[in-house]
Amino acid sequence: MADAEQPNQDPAPAPPAEGTDGPKGPSKNELKKRAKEEEKARKAAEKAAKQAEADAQKAAADVDYATEFYGKLPLNQSQSRPKRAHARIADLNASMDGQSVLLRARVQTSRAQGSKMVFLNLRQRTDSVQALLSVAPEKVSKQMAKWAAGLSIESIVLVEGTVKKAPEAIKSATVQDAELHISQIHLVSGLETVLPFTVDDANRPEPPETEAEDVQIKRVLLDTRLNNRVVDLRTQTNQAVFKLQHGITHLFREYLDGLGFIEIHSPKLQGAATESGASVFEIGPVFRAENANTHRHMTEFIGLDLEMAFEEHYHEVMELLDGLFLHMFRSLKQKYANEIETHHNEKRLGRIVRAKYDTDYFIIDKFPMDLRPFYTMPDPDDPTLSNSYDFFMRGEEILSGAQRIHDAPCWLRRCSARLNNIRRASLFPRDPKRLEP
Structure with missing residues (x-):
């Protein structure tokens, strides 16, 4: 009986002969290399994520949320008149702690403390106050602080802020018991040139002849002052001098008005000298052509003159003048004590x-x-x-x-x-x- 035919089957693979290698896997070096590449990719991804986060934070920080609170004001062409009350620096004091004020002043000194704080000394005539601008979220930005720190000395600014009681006496300002915390500051008028000297330097008095000059302290000589008189007139001393001059002329008029004198304005160009016996007075320019180069002579100055007739003795005139001067001295001491040095x-x-x-x-x-x-x-x-x-x-x-x-x-x-x-x-x-x- 014949055997049934079996189906074809693939022969089983023969086992590898002894002494031969099978298929090879990744080597140890390859595995190390792949691990390094994977670690490098992971670190790069982490770095990119951190950079993206930093960029997002920087972009958020670069958004200036205080743009409305600082900058140069547009040219004032009387476009509007909001009639806001403006404060005087002379009126600021510790009893106003917490009050908001608006004032216009000159920047006398400026000092940045880091990137988040600026100290300004603001001046109105002879009065000054310390002002502080510090970075605060949604109120004062770093950009605002940087801009304020870059303001030129003697620039005119419009400032809004809150009066704060000073923790200790501020010796660098006339207002010593209070300071101003700035919330808004705008430039009214800036400078395009560098000043020949600062008002702070000009405020320093010349040393006495018996005192040695300190070379480390800047002092402004008289010729430099007079050659740049517009700047020199801003010093506290000169402001006081001309305020006293105003007081003297006012008191001169006041006293003579009370005695029935009449103020006149005579011509200054005449062919010959003239005199009068009437009870009159005049405040006006006097011209001298003499060569008197002393500390108390000028070719032009403002004179206070009076003419009067006496009844019996010239001492009547002298006594009137004595009364006039006593009235002026006493009134100056009473009304202008702060200006008298x-x-x-x-x-x-x-x-x-x-x-x-x-x-x-x-x-x-x-x-x-x-x-x-x-x-x-x-x-x-x-x-x-x-x-x-x-x-x-x-x-x-x-x-x-x-x-x-x-x-x-x-x-x-x-x-x-x-x-x-x-x-x-x-x-x-x-x-x-x-x-x-």
């Missing part, structure tokens, strides 16, 4: 009178005739003396007065005695040898 520029005569009579203000009467113009009335009892007087303050002459000769024959006698040359009596003498001036 003591100095020690006393002359020898002032020191003698001060030591003997304990006063800075005095009058000298009966000057020798040789020291007075020929038209001064001589003393009736001693012709070598004159009916004239000078008023002094701390050794400096502040007023000169006299009784003038009002009788023609007497005047001619004085001319002949004093002139000794007719040319002295001519305004601009002319003779064969003189054509000018």
Whole structure:
């Protein structure tokens, strides 16, 4: 019986012969390399994620949320008038703690403390206050702080802020018990050039002659001040000087008005000297062509002049002037105490009178005739003396007065005695040898 045919089957693979290798897997070096590449990719991904997060944070930080709170104001063309109340620095004090104020001032000094805080010294005339601007979320940005720190000295700014009681006395400002915390600051007018000196430097007084100069301290010399007078006038000392000058002219008018005097405005260009006996006064420019290069002479200055008739004796005029000066001195001390600064520029005569009579203000009467113009009335009892007087303050002459000769024959006698040359009596003498001036 024949056997049934079996189906075809693939033969089973033969086992590898002894001594031969099968298929190879990754080597140890390859495995290490792959591990390094995977670690590198992981670190790169982490770095990219961190960078993306940092970029997102930086982008968020670069968003200036305070753009409305600082910057340069547009040109004021009287576009609007909101009538907001503006504060005076002189009125700021610790009792206003927590109050919001708006003020316009000059930047006298600026000091950045890191990137998040700026100290400013703001000034109005002679008054100043310390102001602080510090970064705060949604209120003051870093960009705002950086911009404020870059403001030029003497720029004019419009500032809004809150008055805060100072933890200790602020010696660098006239307002010492309070400071201003800024919430908004805008530039009204900036500077396009560098100033020749700062007002802070100009505020420093010149050292006394007996004191050695400190080379580390910047001081501004007089010529530099006068050549740049517009800047120099902003110092606290000069502001006080001209405020006192205003007070003096006001008190001069006030006193003479009370006595019935009339203020006049006379022409300054005249062909000859003029005098008056009426009760009048004038405040106006005086011109001198003399070559007097001293600390107390100028070719033009503002004079306070008065003319009056007396009834019996020229001392009536002197007594009126004495009353005028006493009124001015007392009122200045009462109304302008903050502007008055003591100095020690006393002359020898002032020191003698001060030591003997304990006063800075005095009058000298009966000057020798040789020291007075020929038209001064001589003393009736001693012709070598004159009916004239000078008023002094701390050794400096502040007023000169006299009784003038009002009788023609007497005047001619004085001319002949004093002139000794007719040319002295001519305004601009002319003779064969003189054509000018």
